[in-house]
Amino acid sequence: MTPEFGLLGGIEVRVDGTPVDVGHVRQRCVLAVLLVEANRLVPIERIVERVWGHSPPHRARETLYSYLSRLRRRLAVAEVHIARRPGGYLLEADTSAVDLHRFRDLVALARRTDDDGRAASAWAQALDLWRGDAFTTVDTPWFSALREALHRERYQAELDLDDLRLRLGDHAAMLPRLATRARTDPLDERLAGQLMLAQYRNGRPADALAHYQRLRRRLAHELGTDPGRDLRRLHQGILTASPVLAVPAPADAEAPLPTTRTPIPRQLPPAPAVFIGRARALADLDRALGEPRRPGDAVAIAVIGGSGGIGKTWLALHWAHHHADAFPDGQLYVDLRGFVPRGQPVSAGVAVGGFLEALGVDSAAIPPDEAGRAALYRSLIADKRMLIVLDNARDSAQVRPLLPGGPSCAVLVTSRRRLTGLLTAHGGRPLSLEELDPTEARELLRRQLGSAPDAEPDAVAALVEHCAGLPLALGIVAARAAARPGRPLAEAAAELRDRSGRLDALDVDDPTADVRAVFSSSYHALAPATARVFELLAHAPGPDIGVPAAAALTGLTMARARTHLRTLEAAHLVREHVAGRHRLHGLIRLYAIERGRHGSTGQRCEPALHRLVDFYVDTARAADRRLSASRPARSAGRPEAAEPVVFRNAAAAICWFDTEHACLREAHTLAIERELPHRAWELALFLDTFHWRLGHLAERREMLRATLAAGVPDDLAARAHAHRLSGRAHVPAGEHTEALRRLREALALSVTIGDEAGRANAHLLLAGAWERQGDHRQALIHAEQGLRIHRAHAQACLRTRGRPADPRGEAAALGAVGRCHARLGHTRFARAYCERALTRCRLHNFPDGEADARESLGGLAEHDGEYALALEHYSRALALRRRLLDAFREADTLARLGEVHLALGRIPQAHDAWRQALGLYRTQRRNESADRLRHRLTDTA
Secondary structure (H helix, E strand, C coil): CCEEEECCCCCEEEECCEEECCCCHHHHHHHHHHHHCCCCCEEHHHHHHHHHCCCCCCCHHHHHHHHHHHHHHHHHHHCCEEEEECCEEEEECCHHHEHHHHHHHHHHHHHHCCCHHHHHHHHHHHHHCCCCCCCCCCCCHHHHHHHHHHHHHHHHHHHHHHHHHHHCCCHHHHHHHHHHHHHHCCCCHHHHHHHHHHHHHCCCHHHHHHHHHHHHHHHHHHHCCCCCHHHHHHHHHHHCCCHHHCCCCCCCCCCCCCCCCCCCCECCCCCCCCCCCCHHHHHHHHHHHCCCCCCCCCCEEEEEECCCCCCHHHHHHHHHHHCHHHCCCCEEEEECCCCCCCCCCCCHHHHHHHHHHHCCCCHHHCCCCHHHHHHHHHHHHCCCCCEEEEEEECCHHHHHHHCCCCCCCEEEEEECCCCHHHHHHHCCEEEECCCCCHHHHHHHHHHHHCCHHHHCHHHHHHHHHHHCCCHHHHHHHHHHHHHCCCCCHHHHHHHHHCHHHHHHHCCCCCHHHCHHHHHHHHHCCCCHHHHHHHHHHCCCCCCCEEHHHHHHHHCCCHHHHHHHHHHHHHCCCCEEEECCEEECCHHHHHHHHHHHHHCCHHHHHHHHHHHHHHHHHHHHHHHHHHHCCCCCCCCCCCCCCCCCCCCCCHHHHHHHHHHHHHHHHHHHHHHHHCCCHHHHHHHHHHHHHHHHHHCCHHHHHHHHHHHHHHCCCCCHHHHHHHHHHHHHHHCCCCCHHHHHHHHHHHHHHHHHHCCHHHHHHHHHHHHHHHHHHCCHHHHHHHHHHHHHHHHHHHHHHHHHHCCCCCHHHHHHHHHHHHHHHHHCCCHHHHHHHHHHHHHHHHHCCCHHHHHHHHHHHHHHHHHCCCHHHHHHHHHHHHHHHHHCCCHHHHHHHHHHHHHHHHHCCCHHHHHHHHHHHHHHHHHCCCHHHHHHHHHHHHHCC
16 A cells, blocks of 8 residues: 655645545545654644634634544554554654655755756656645635745745756746746745746847836835845946856857966965954955856855954965965965045056066067956966965956956955946856954954953953954054063053044054054045935934934935934944944944044034934834724824834734844933923833843833933823833832832822823832732732722723723723732732723733733632633733733743643643743743743753
């Protein structure tokens, strides 16, 4: 009997080609789960979750058992065994009989083989296994996610096969199908590239270029982005009719040019005496320049980019000397002086002339024009295995005439600019250098100063911090220290401590090795508008800045701001360390601030910072409204940003807060320093929910403390709100006295202004503070006061306004009263109040309150030994916490859920819940809770 299992289409089983009836849809889903995990144990809970999603039947386990029993009987004819193991089930099968696993095996085979024919066959077999879309009749979350994942795998396999067919020259037959697919997936850049290449090779370059422009416009309009590097490179190749894009030719289509005997040049300057780190960059150079090239390949080019003083030349020379043996015909070197403080860059004609002399050409025989020199140079090295090092290049035009014509040579370029033209038109591989990490920086000082750094670790740490990992700065410090061997390093550290004079402390007589002079040459190469953007960026609060914030700071549109940022990044004056976020090196930031003082930027700095703070306030408000719908709308009297950030859901809002957290905190400090109390208060308010849900409690307390110390605006309602938030923030930290002081102040202010809702909420927070202290009777008094005031306020609003107050206040108060009764052992009252709170919360769509009520009811059920009911309440509370992205209280819910699992004898599930909670506790720095769970895990192991 030969069974075959189909998942790539309908779920089906065949034995010797004959279909086997494996039951209805749900039963087939159980089989599909086991087949996807063939020969692996699948826990029962996981099967239930995958088959039924969030709506399992009342007796899910019993239903599952019956399905498995029927499947065993129906698969007996195929001699397929479904084995029961502790905690779950396992389907024993040859994975090659399951089309999903065979598809993945064939894809893996196609990707690792070097034989194009074998790869094409494997791709075709893999794609032939598909009979339609997978799991179209099943809509549980797991099956939907798997269907999408498989769709992506199939799609990538199809693209991989098309790449191979294009490589084999099958472009004519592919063109109609690629055109049809491109209309279906108009934003897929890889597919667009395949279509453009097929069009180009079919003699339709105009169509290829037109398709690129359509895609570029659509990406800009719909996604606000440009085509990726690979597609831009292809576009440039089509524009220039690059031979690399031509129809593949047989390997022996061209005979090599005759060889020419020339001297062997050895022009490399000495290798750096001290070289630290750069392991990844060296490995990248090995891959870019060390791999063998074949006739017809493009010349191997590596472009080392980075800011001035970052160590580009050191890296290039270190690699070149260590690989000199790989270039037996010699090494050529020229300093193109692209960014010298004084003088002009070396022209390409002069550089080629120097190379020709090194290659033994008599000076009288060197052609006078640049084109003639370049042609002779390429002819002489056409069949040589040589390394050409082009140091300190200003732009691609300076480099292009120095490139060899064939693949036998390798080219290593260093530049403070990105040299995009070299990368796109000639296939150069970019390597961007970053600053040394602290360990590497300390080792650099130790190598240059011997044992001296070991005696002054604090001074060395300060030097490393002030030099910010810039090798040039570290080298200057080390050289000065070596010249004054009797003086302690602490003196050098003290010279660098003052930010305003740090660049002066790194000043030397040599303009090519002076930090300020190195930065200056890059700065003066900028256009005036870009230079002004550079100067303003230095004043932005936070470690980095996103494009929307940069637009607000500079007063530009996002498109214009992005253009300037790209120019600065190409000049290696800013770095896009993650997608869409840019930062300045610490010393470059100081230089930019210094430049701004000499120009008009200083006058524009204050309004620019006000615009930036306003942007952060408005965007934080928009994000917070996704987390807390009760937040106020945008402040009146202030225009909305021209290009506001829009958040589709709470997850996007949380992601933005998390990304911008450091910038928002420093913007808050800036608002206080600039005496903008309204903005400082708004930032503290709009960050509060994020801080609470992700467990940033220390940051929350500090921000609210600083806000109150700076003076909340002359708005008693805002001041009362600030005291309520501050008091609430002190409760989890166990700062009971301070919490009571803030909450009583909030209560008094609410009474003064007649804010009944604020007064009730202050009582509820006081209840929480007393509950934390263990005084549950005092907590109950405040909770009942809060409930009474909320009810009275609701009735008053109905009478005076014709509409009730926010019903969530009374719902929260009901839950607080129930929780206090539970703590006091008043089980009957506790359950009654909590059930009423649950009903109100569900009626008024109040998921925060519903989760609290369910946790209270879960605790009551757990206390009474009703563990199944407790499990249900805790599980639903957990789902709500996760839906709200409330990681702080999710951790506590998981800890309680683990206790119920343990009481039910489900130790693996208990440990799983505790481990998840432990991870959250550690992230939130809740050390006591983490220690308690570690002990529970150990005690129950």
